[in-house]
Amino acid sequence: MSAKKKLKTSAMIASIAGEDQPTTAAPFGHALVEAAGKNPKIVGMTADLGKYTDLHIFAQAYPDRYYQMGMAEQLLMMAGAGMAREGFIPFVTTYSVFASRRAYDFICLAIAEEKLNVKIVSALPGLTTGYGPSHQATEDIAIFRGMPNLTIIDPCDAVDIEQSVQAMVDFDGPVYLRLLRGKVPRVLDRFEGYQFEIGKAKRLLDGEDALIISSGLMTMRAIEAADELREKGTNVAVLHCATIKPLDTDTILAEVRRYPERPVFVAENHSIIGGLGESIASLLMKEGVSVKFNQIGLPDEFLDAGALPTLHDRYGISTKEVIKTLKQHVA
Amino acid sequence: MSQTATVSRAGVIEVLRQRAYKIRRHALRMGEVQGQGYVGQALGIADVLAVSYFHALKLDPKNPDWEGRDRFLLSIGHYAIALYAALIEAGVISEEEIEDYGSDDSILPMSGMADYTPGMEITGGSLGHGLGIGVGMALGLKRKESTSRIFNLLSDGELNEGSTWEAVASAAHWKLDNLIAIVDVNDQQADDRSSTVLNYEPIADKWVAFGWETYRVDGNDLEALVEAFDSALASDSNKPRVIICDTLMGRGVPFLEERDKNHFIRVDENEWSVALKQLDEVYGVQ
Ligand SMILES: Cc1ncc(C[n+]2csc(CCOP(=O)(O)OP(=O)(O)O)c2C)c(N)n1
Ligand SMILES: [Mg+2]
Numbered sequence: 001m002s003a004k005k006k007l008k009t010s011a012m013i014a015s016i017a018g019e020d021q022p023t024t025a026a027p028f029g030h031a032l033v034e035a036a037g038k039n040p041k042i043v044g045m046t047a048d049l050g051k052y053t054d055l056h057i058f059a060q061a062y063p064d065r066y067y068q069m070g071m072a073e074q075l076l077m078m079a080g081a082g083m084a085r086e087g088f089i090p091f092v093t094t095y096s097v098f099a100s101r102r103a104y105d106f107i108c109l110a111i112a113e114e115k116l117n118v119k120i121v122s123a124l125p126g127l128t129t130g131y132g133p134s135h136q137a138t139e140d141i142a143i144f145r146g147m148p149n150l151t152i153i154d155p156c157d158a159v160d161i162e163q164s165v166q167a168m169v170d171f172d173g174p175v176y177l178r179l180l181r182g183k184v185p186r187v188l189d190r191f192e193g194y195q196f197e198i199g200k201a202k203r204l205l206d207g208e209d210a211l212i213i214s215s216g217l218m219t220m221r222a223i224e225a226a227d228e229l230r231e232k233g234t235n236v237a238v239l240h241c242a243t244i245k246p247l248d249t250d251t252i253l254a255e256v257r258r259y260p261e262r263p264v265f266v267a268e269n270h271s272i273i274g275g276l277g278e279s280i281a282s283l284l285m286k287e288g289v290s291v292k293f294n295q296i297g298l299p300d301e302f303l304d305a306g307a308l309p310t311l312h313d314r315y316g317i318s319t320k321e322v323i324k325t326l327k328q329h330v331a
Numbered sequence: 332m333s334q335t336a337t338v339s340r341a342g343v344i345e346v347l348r349q350r351a352y353k354i355r356r357h358a359l360r361m362g363e364v365q366g367q368g369y370v371g372q373a374l375g376i377a378d379v380l381a382v383s384y385f386h387a388l389k390l391d392p393k394n395p396d397w398e399g400r401d402r403f404l405l406s407i408g409h410y411a412i413a414l415y416a417a418l419i420e421a422g423v424i425s426e427e428e429i430e431d432y433g434s435d436d437s438i439l440p441m442s443g444m445a446d447y448t449p450g451m452e453i454t455g456g457s458l459g460h461g462l463g464i465g466v467g468m469a470l471g472l473k474r475k476e477s478t479s480r481i482f483n484l485l486s487d488g489e490l491n492e493g494s495t496w497e498a499v500a501s502a503a504h505w506k507l508d509n510l511i512a513i514v515d516v517n518d519q520q521a522d523d524r525s526s527t528v529l530n531y532e533p534i535a536d537k538w539v540a541f542g543w544e545t546y547r548v549d550g551n552d553l554e555a556l557v558e559a560f561d562s563a564l565a566s567d568s569n570k571p572r573v574i575i576c577d578t579l580m581g582r583g584v585p586f587l588e589e590r591d592k593n594h595f596i597r598v599d600e601n602e603w604s605v606a607l608k609q610l611d612e613v614y615g616v617q
Contacts, residue, residue, distance in 0.1 A: 048488065048521045048528055056522075070529025071458060071491040071520060097457065131442040134408055134456025305440035305447070 015183040016128060016217055016308070023183040024158035028121060029057025031165035032091060036062055039169055043083060045069055046093045047076040053093035053123045054181045073098045077106035077118075084116040089169060096122040096137030096178060100144060111174050112149040118175075119168045125154070125178030125216065126269030127298055127315060132305035137178075138298050141244055142274025144176050151198060152244040153177040154216035154268070154276075159188040160242055163196035171198055178216055187220045188240075201248040203255060207235030210330045211264050213252065215241050215276050218267040218296070224319040225326060234330060237262075244276055249283055256289055263292035263329050269317060272297040296325055343386070347553050350420055351381035352614040355583045357416035359610060361432035361439070363603035368433070368441070370606075371580035371587065371596030373413035375517050375551070376484070379576050380417040382556040383482060383513070387564060392422035395450040402468060404453050404483040406461020407515075411443030414451065414484075423450040459492030461485055462512060466501050469510040469571075480509045480564075488520040490531045496541075502571040503542030511563055512543075512573040515550065517580050521594045535575055543573045550576025584609050 017023045024030075036042040036058065044050075044058045048071035059066040069076045073094050080092040099107070099122040111118045122137075129135045144152055153168075153175060155161045161184065168175050175198075188194045191204050204219070205226050212222040219240045226236035239255050241248065256264055264284075266277035277295040284291065298315050312318035316325065338346075358373035383403065384390070391397040405414050415432070418424045424438070431437040440447050444454040453464055465483040472479050489495050502510050520528045531537070538545045544566060546559040556576070563572040581587030581596060584606045590596060598606065611617065 046522070048491065050522045052521060068522060068528055071488050072493060072529070074493055102457070131408075131456065132440055132444055132454075134442055134444075134454065304436075305442065305444070306435040310435045 016180065017183055017185045022186045024186055025183055026054035026057050026181065027158035027161040027184050028165065028179055028181060029054035031162040032058045033061040035165050035169050036065065039089065041087065041089045042169065043067060043088050043090050044093070045076060045080055045083070045090050047071055047073045047098070049094050049123070052095070052181065053121060053179060055091070055093045073103040074106045077103045077120075078110050080118040080120075081110035081114070081116050084111070084118050089117055089119065091119045091121055093121045093123070093179075095135060096125040096140045097135055098122075099176070100137060100140035104143060107150075107174075108147055112147050115149050115173050117172055120174070120176045121179050122176070123179045123181045127303060127311055127317065128180070128217070128269070128308070130306050130308050130311060133302040136303050138271045138303060139274060140178070141268075141270050141276070145245055145274060145279065149174060150245065151175045153198065153242055154244055155180065155196070155242055156216060156219040156240060157187040158184040159186055159194065160196050164242070167196060167198050180217065185220060187223060196242060199243045199246050199248055201239050201241040201243070201251040201255075203237065203239050205236065205238040207237040208259050208262060209235045210326060211237045211239065211255065211259070211262050212267050213239045213241055213255075213264065213276070213280060214267040215244060216269045218269050218317060221317065221319050221322050222267050225322040228319075228323060229326060236326065241276060244279065247279055247283065252280060252283060253287055253289065256284065256291060260291070263294065265294045265296055265326065265329075267296040267317075267322060270297055271300055273300050292329065294325065294329055296322055343557065344553050347381045347385055347557070348614075350385045351377045351553070352583070352610070352616070353420045354380055354413070354416040355610055356607065357419050357426070357429060358412050359584070359603065359606050360429050361412050361415065362598065363607075364430060365433040365441075366600060367595070368412045369409050369595070370412065370598065371593070372410050372515075372517065373416060374582045374584060374587065375578040375580045376410065376413050376515050377416070377583065378551050378553055378556060379484070379513060379515065379578070380413060382553065382560055384417045384421050386557060387560045388482065389479065390421070395423050399477070399479060401480045401482060402452050404461045404465050404468075404481065405443050405451065406453070406455045406458060406483060406489060407486045408442035408444070408454070408456025410484070410486070411439070411441065411451070411455070414443060415439050415448065418448070418450040421450075424448065458486070458489050459494040461489070462495050462498035462502070465510055465512070466498050466505070466507065469502070469507040470505060472509055480511060482511045482513060484513045484515065487514065487516045487518065487525040487531065487534075490514070490534065491520075491529050499538065499541045499543070506569040507571045508569045510571040512571065514573060514575045515578055516575055517578045519580055519592055519594060524592070538573045538575070542570060544568050544570040545573050545575065547575040547577070550578035551582050583613055585613070
């Protein structure tokens with residue numbers, strides 16, 4: 001037996017927060033309670049994952065507006081559609097794998113085709129659990145990007161999640177949000193005046209040596225990588241693209257064109273197939289923009305089970321690995 | 332005369348009791364290695380697994396892929412810790428693997444997957460797959476004129492999924508008398524008690540109405556389990572069979588039996604050794 005102690009699989013409730021990183025507990029649940037106080041049409045519905053999607057906070061505050069639908073994701077989506085038809089704003093929660101893989105047809109026809117006002121909030125997007133392919137939603141964006149009418153949001157942190165809840169209430173139409181739950185890092189409040197807006201990408205850091213366009217938790221990694229490289233004299237810009245669809249093509253094109261020589265990296269907690277990377281690549285191609293282009297994302301494979309830090313290193317999405325990739329391509 | 336024929340009923344039960352004890356012990360040791368795990372479920376289902384693996388199933392521990400085996404499908408991936416314990420006790424997996432349970436690159440990941448572990452027939456975890464796969468395998472076995480059988484262990488939570496009931500209807504339609512479903516009714520799901528999340532009672536009536544030969548027993552009573560398995564396997568009806576097992580989470584460890592029930596039963600760091608000790612005491616082992 002090897003002497004080296006092997007890392008253990010992180011629990012389902014594993015946090016992606018670093019050791020001394022500031023965090024907020026259950027930002028989605030608390031933000032939904034606040035929004036519900038102002039809007040009586042909001043209801044919460046789940047498929048036996050209330051506690052695991054932070055919806056239990058809402059359930060405690062508004063027990064009579066909370067619907068436990070049982071572990072039946074297809075029903076959850078149909079019932080969400082029904083609630084929306086009757087004028088309510090259902091926030092329906094499950095894991096990303098089950099929303100995208102099992103419930104696809106029900107979301108597509110019962111919700112998206114009719115532009116119904118259902119907010120699908122799903123936990124464990126991309127690689128955020130060590131439980132293996134049954135729980136790792138490495139291709140949820142690829143699955144959903146092809147669905148007309150559906151808005152897709154990939155928030156970075158607690159700040160994004162808090163702000164996106166109100167934005168979803170104000171927005172009329174179906175939304176899919178990739179939820180980070182439990183103890184969620186707070187990263188974006190360091191950027192003064194930051195405001196999440198559906199359909200808008202935001203430049204967080206500027207730099208002429210490289211540009212990272214990122215979404216979700218990879219924006220946090222991108223910022224960490226840029227901070228570290230800046231100390232060594234390499235200036236990396238970070239454009240946070242929290243809405244995957246519709247894509248903020250104007251901002252992305254303008255940002256890429258600002259420094260035509262700058263290599264572009266798209267970083268996402270998702271397969272390199274069918275996600276933000278391919279979406280931006282096709283945009284640049286269509287617009288005739290030629291740049292050095294790289295993807296930082298998960299391989300087109302069913303991923304291993306194991307401890308999350310091990311897996312983030314193994315598949316190239318830890319801060320350390322992001323820095324390595326940047327160094328390979330930046331002079 | 333075969334040896335088993337001469338063994339008394341009491342003797343059979345005593346052997347199974349020892350197996351169930353060891354299954355519980357292996358599971359607790361894995362839980363201790365990780366400091367977590369679905370041990371409440373494992374302790375609850377240990378008697379069912381003892382009867383399955385040491386009384387009912389045809390298998391060759393040295394050759395887990397033997398074509399003539401009965402296939403045991405675990406759709407509830409999170410119950411893997413329980414099945415690993417049974418596979419260790421059966422000699423399919425080495426006991427040494429316990430030390431690596433849930434660690435990076437272990438053959439015993441936290442959620443059960445076919446390509447990691449010998450004896451793990453399917454990749455579970457996306458709940459509600461097992462019985463449908465079982466229907467296809469049972470059809471396949473009949474096509475091959477095999478006398479092997481399919482067992483599928485599913486949970487009361489899986490009764491919430493529509494896919495389970497598609498399979499229930501199909502199995503009866505195809506008269507799959509080589510398919511045996513075992514349902515663990517521990518009255519627990521992720522958010523709450525099953526009866527609160529989505530009440531499925533009367534469970535047995537539903538399976539009967541769908542055309543299954545239905546048994547409902549105390550899943551922690553070895554005698555009742557043996558009787559139900561024996562009847563289910565001996566029956567000459569052409570219906571698929573279901574054995575609905577009411578179990579108690581944490582069974583065999585008194586302080587866990589009494590603890591507030593939860594999908595993840597709480598076990599504090601210093602309590603693993605207490606749990607093992609209490610288990611030994613319950614089974615009269617010093
Ligand atoms: C299709 C699907 N939906 C949701 C989940 C998340 N989940 C894992 S276990 C579980 C509870 C299911 O009930 P049961 O198996 O009876 O739970 P237990 O008795 O172990 O508490 C849920 C909802 C899942 N694994 N698969
Ligand atoms: Mg249960």
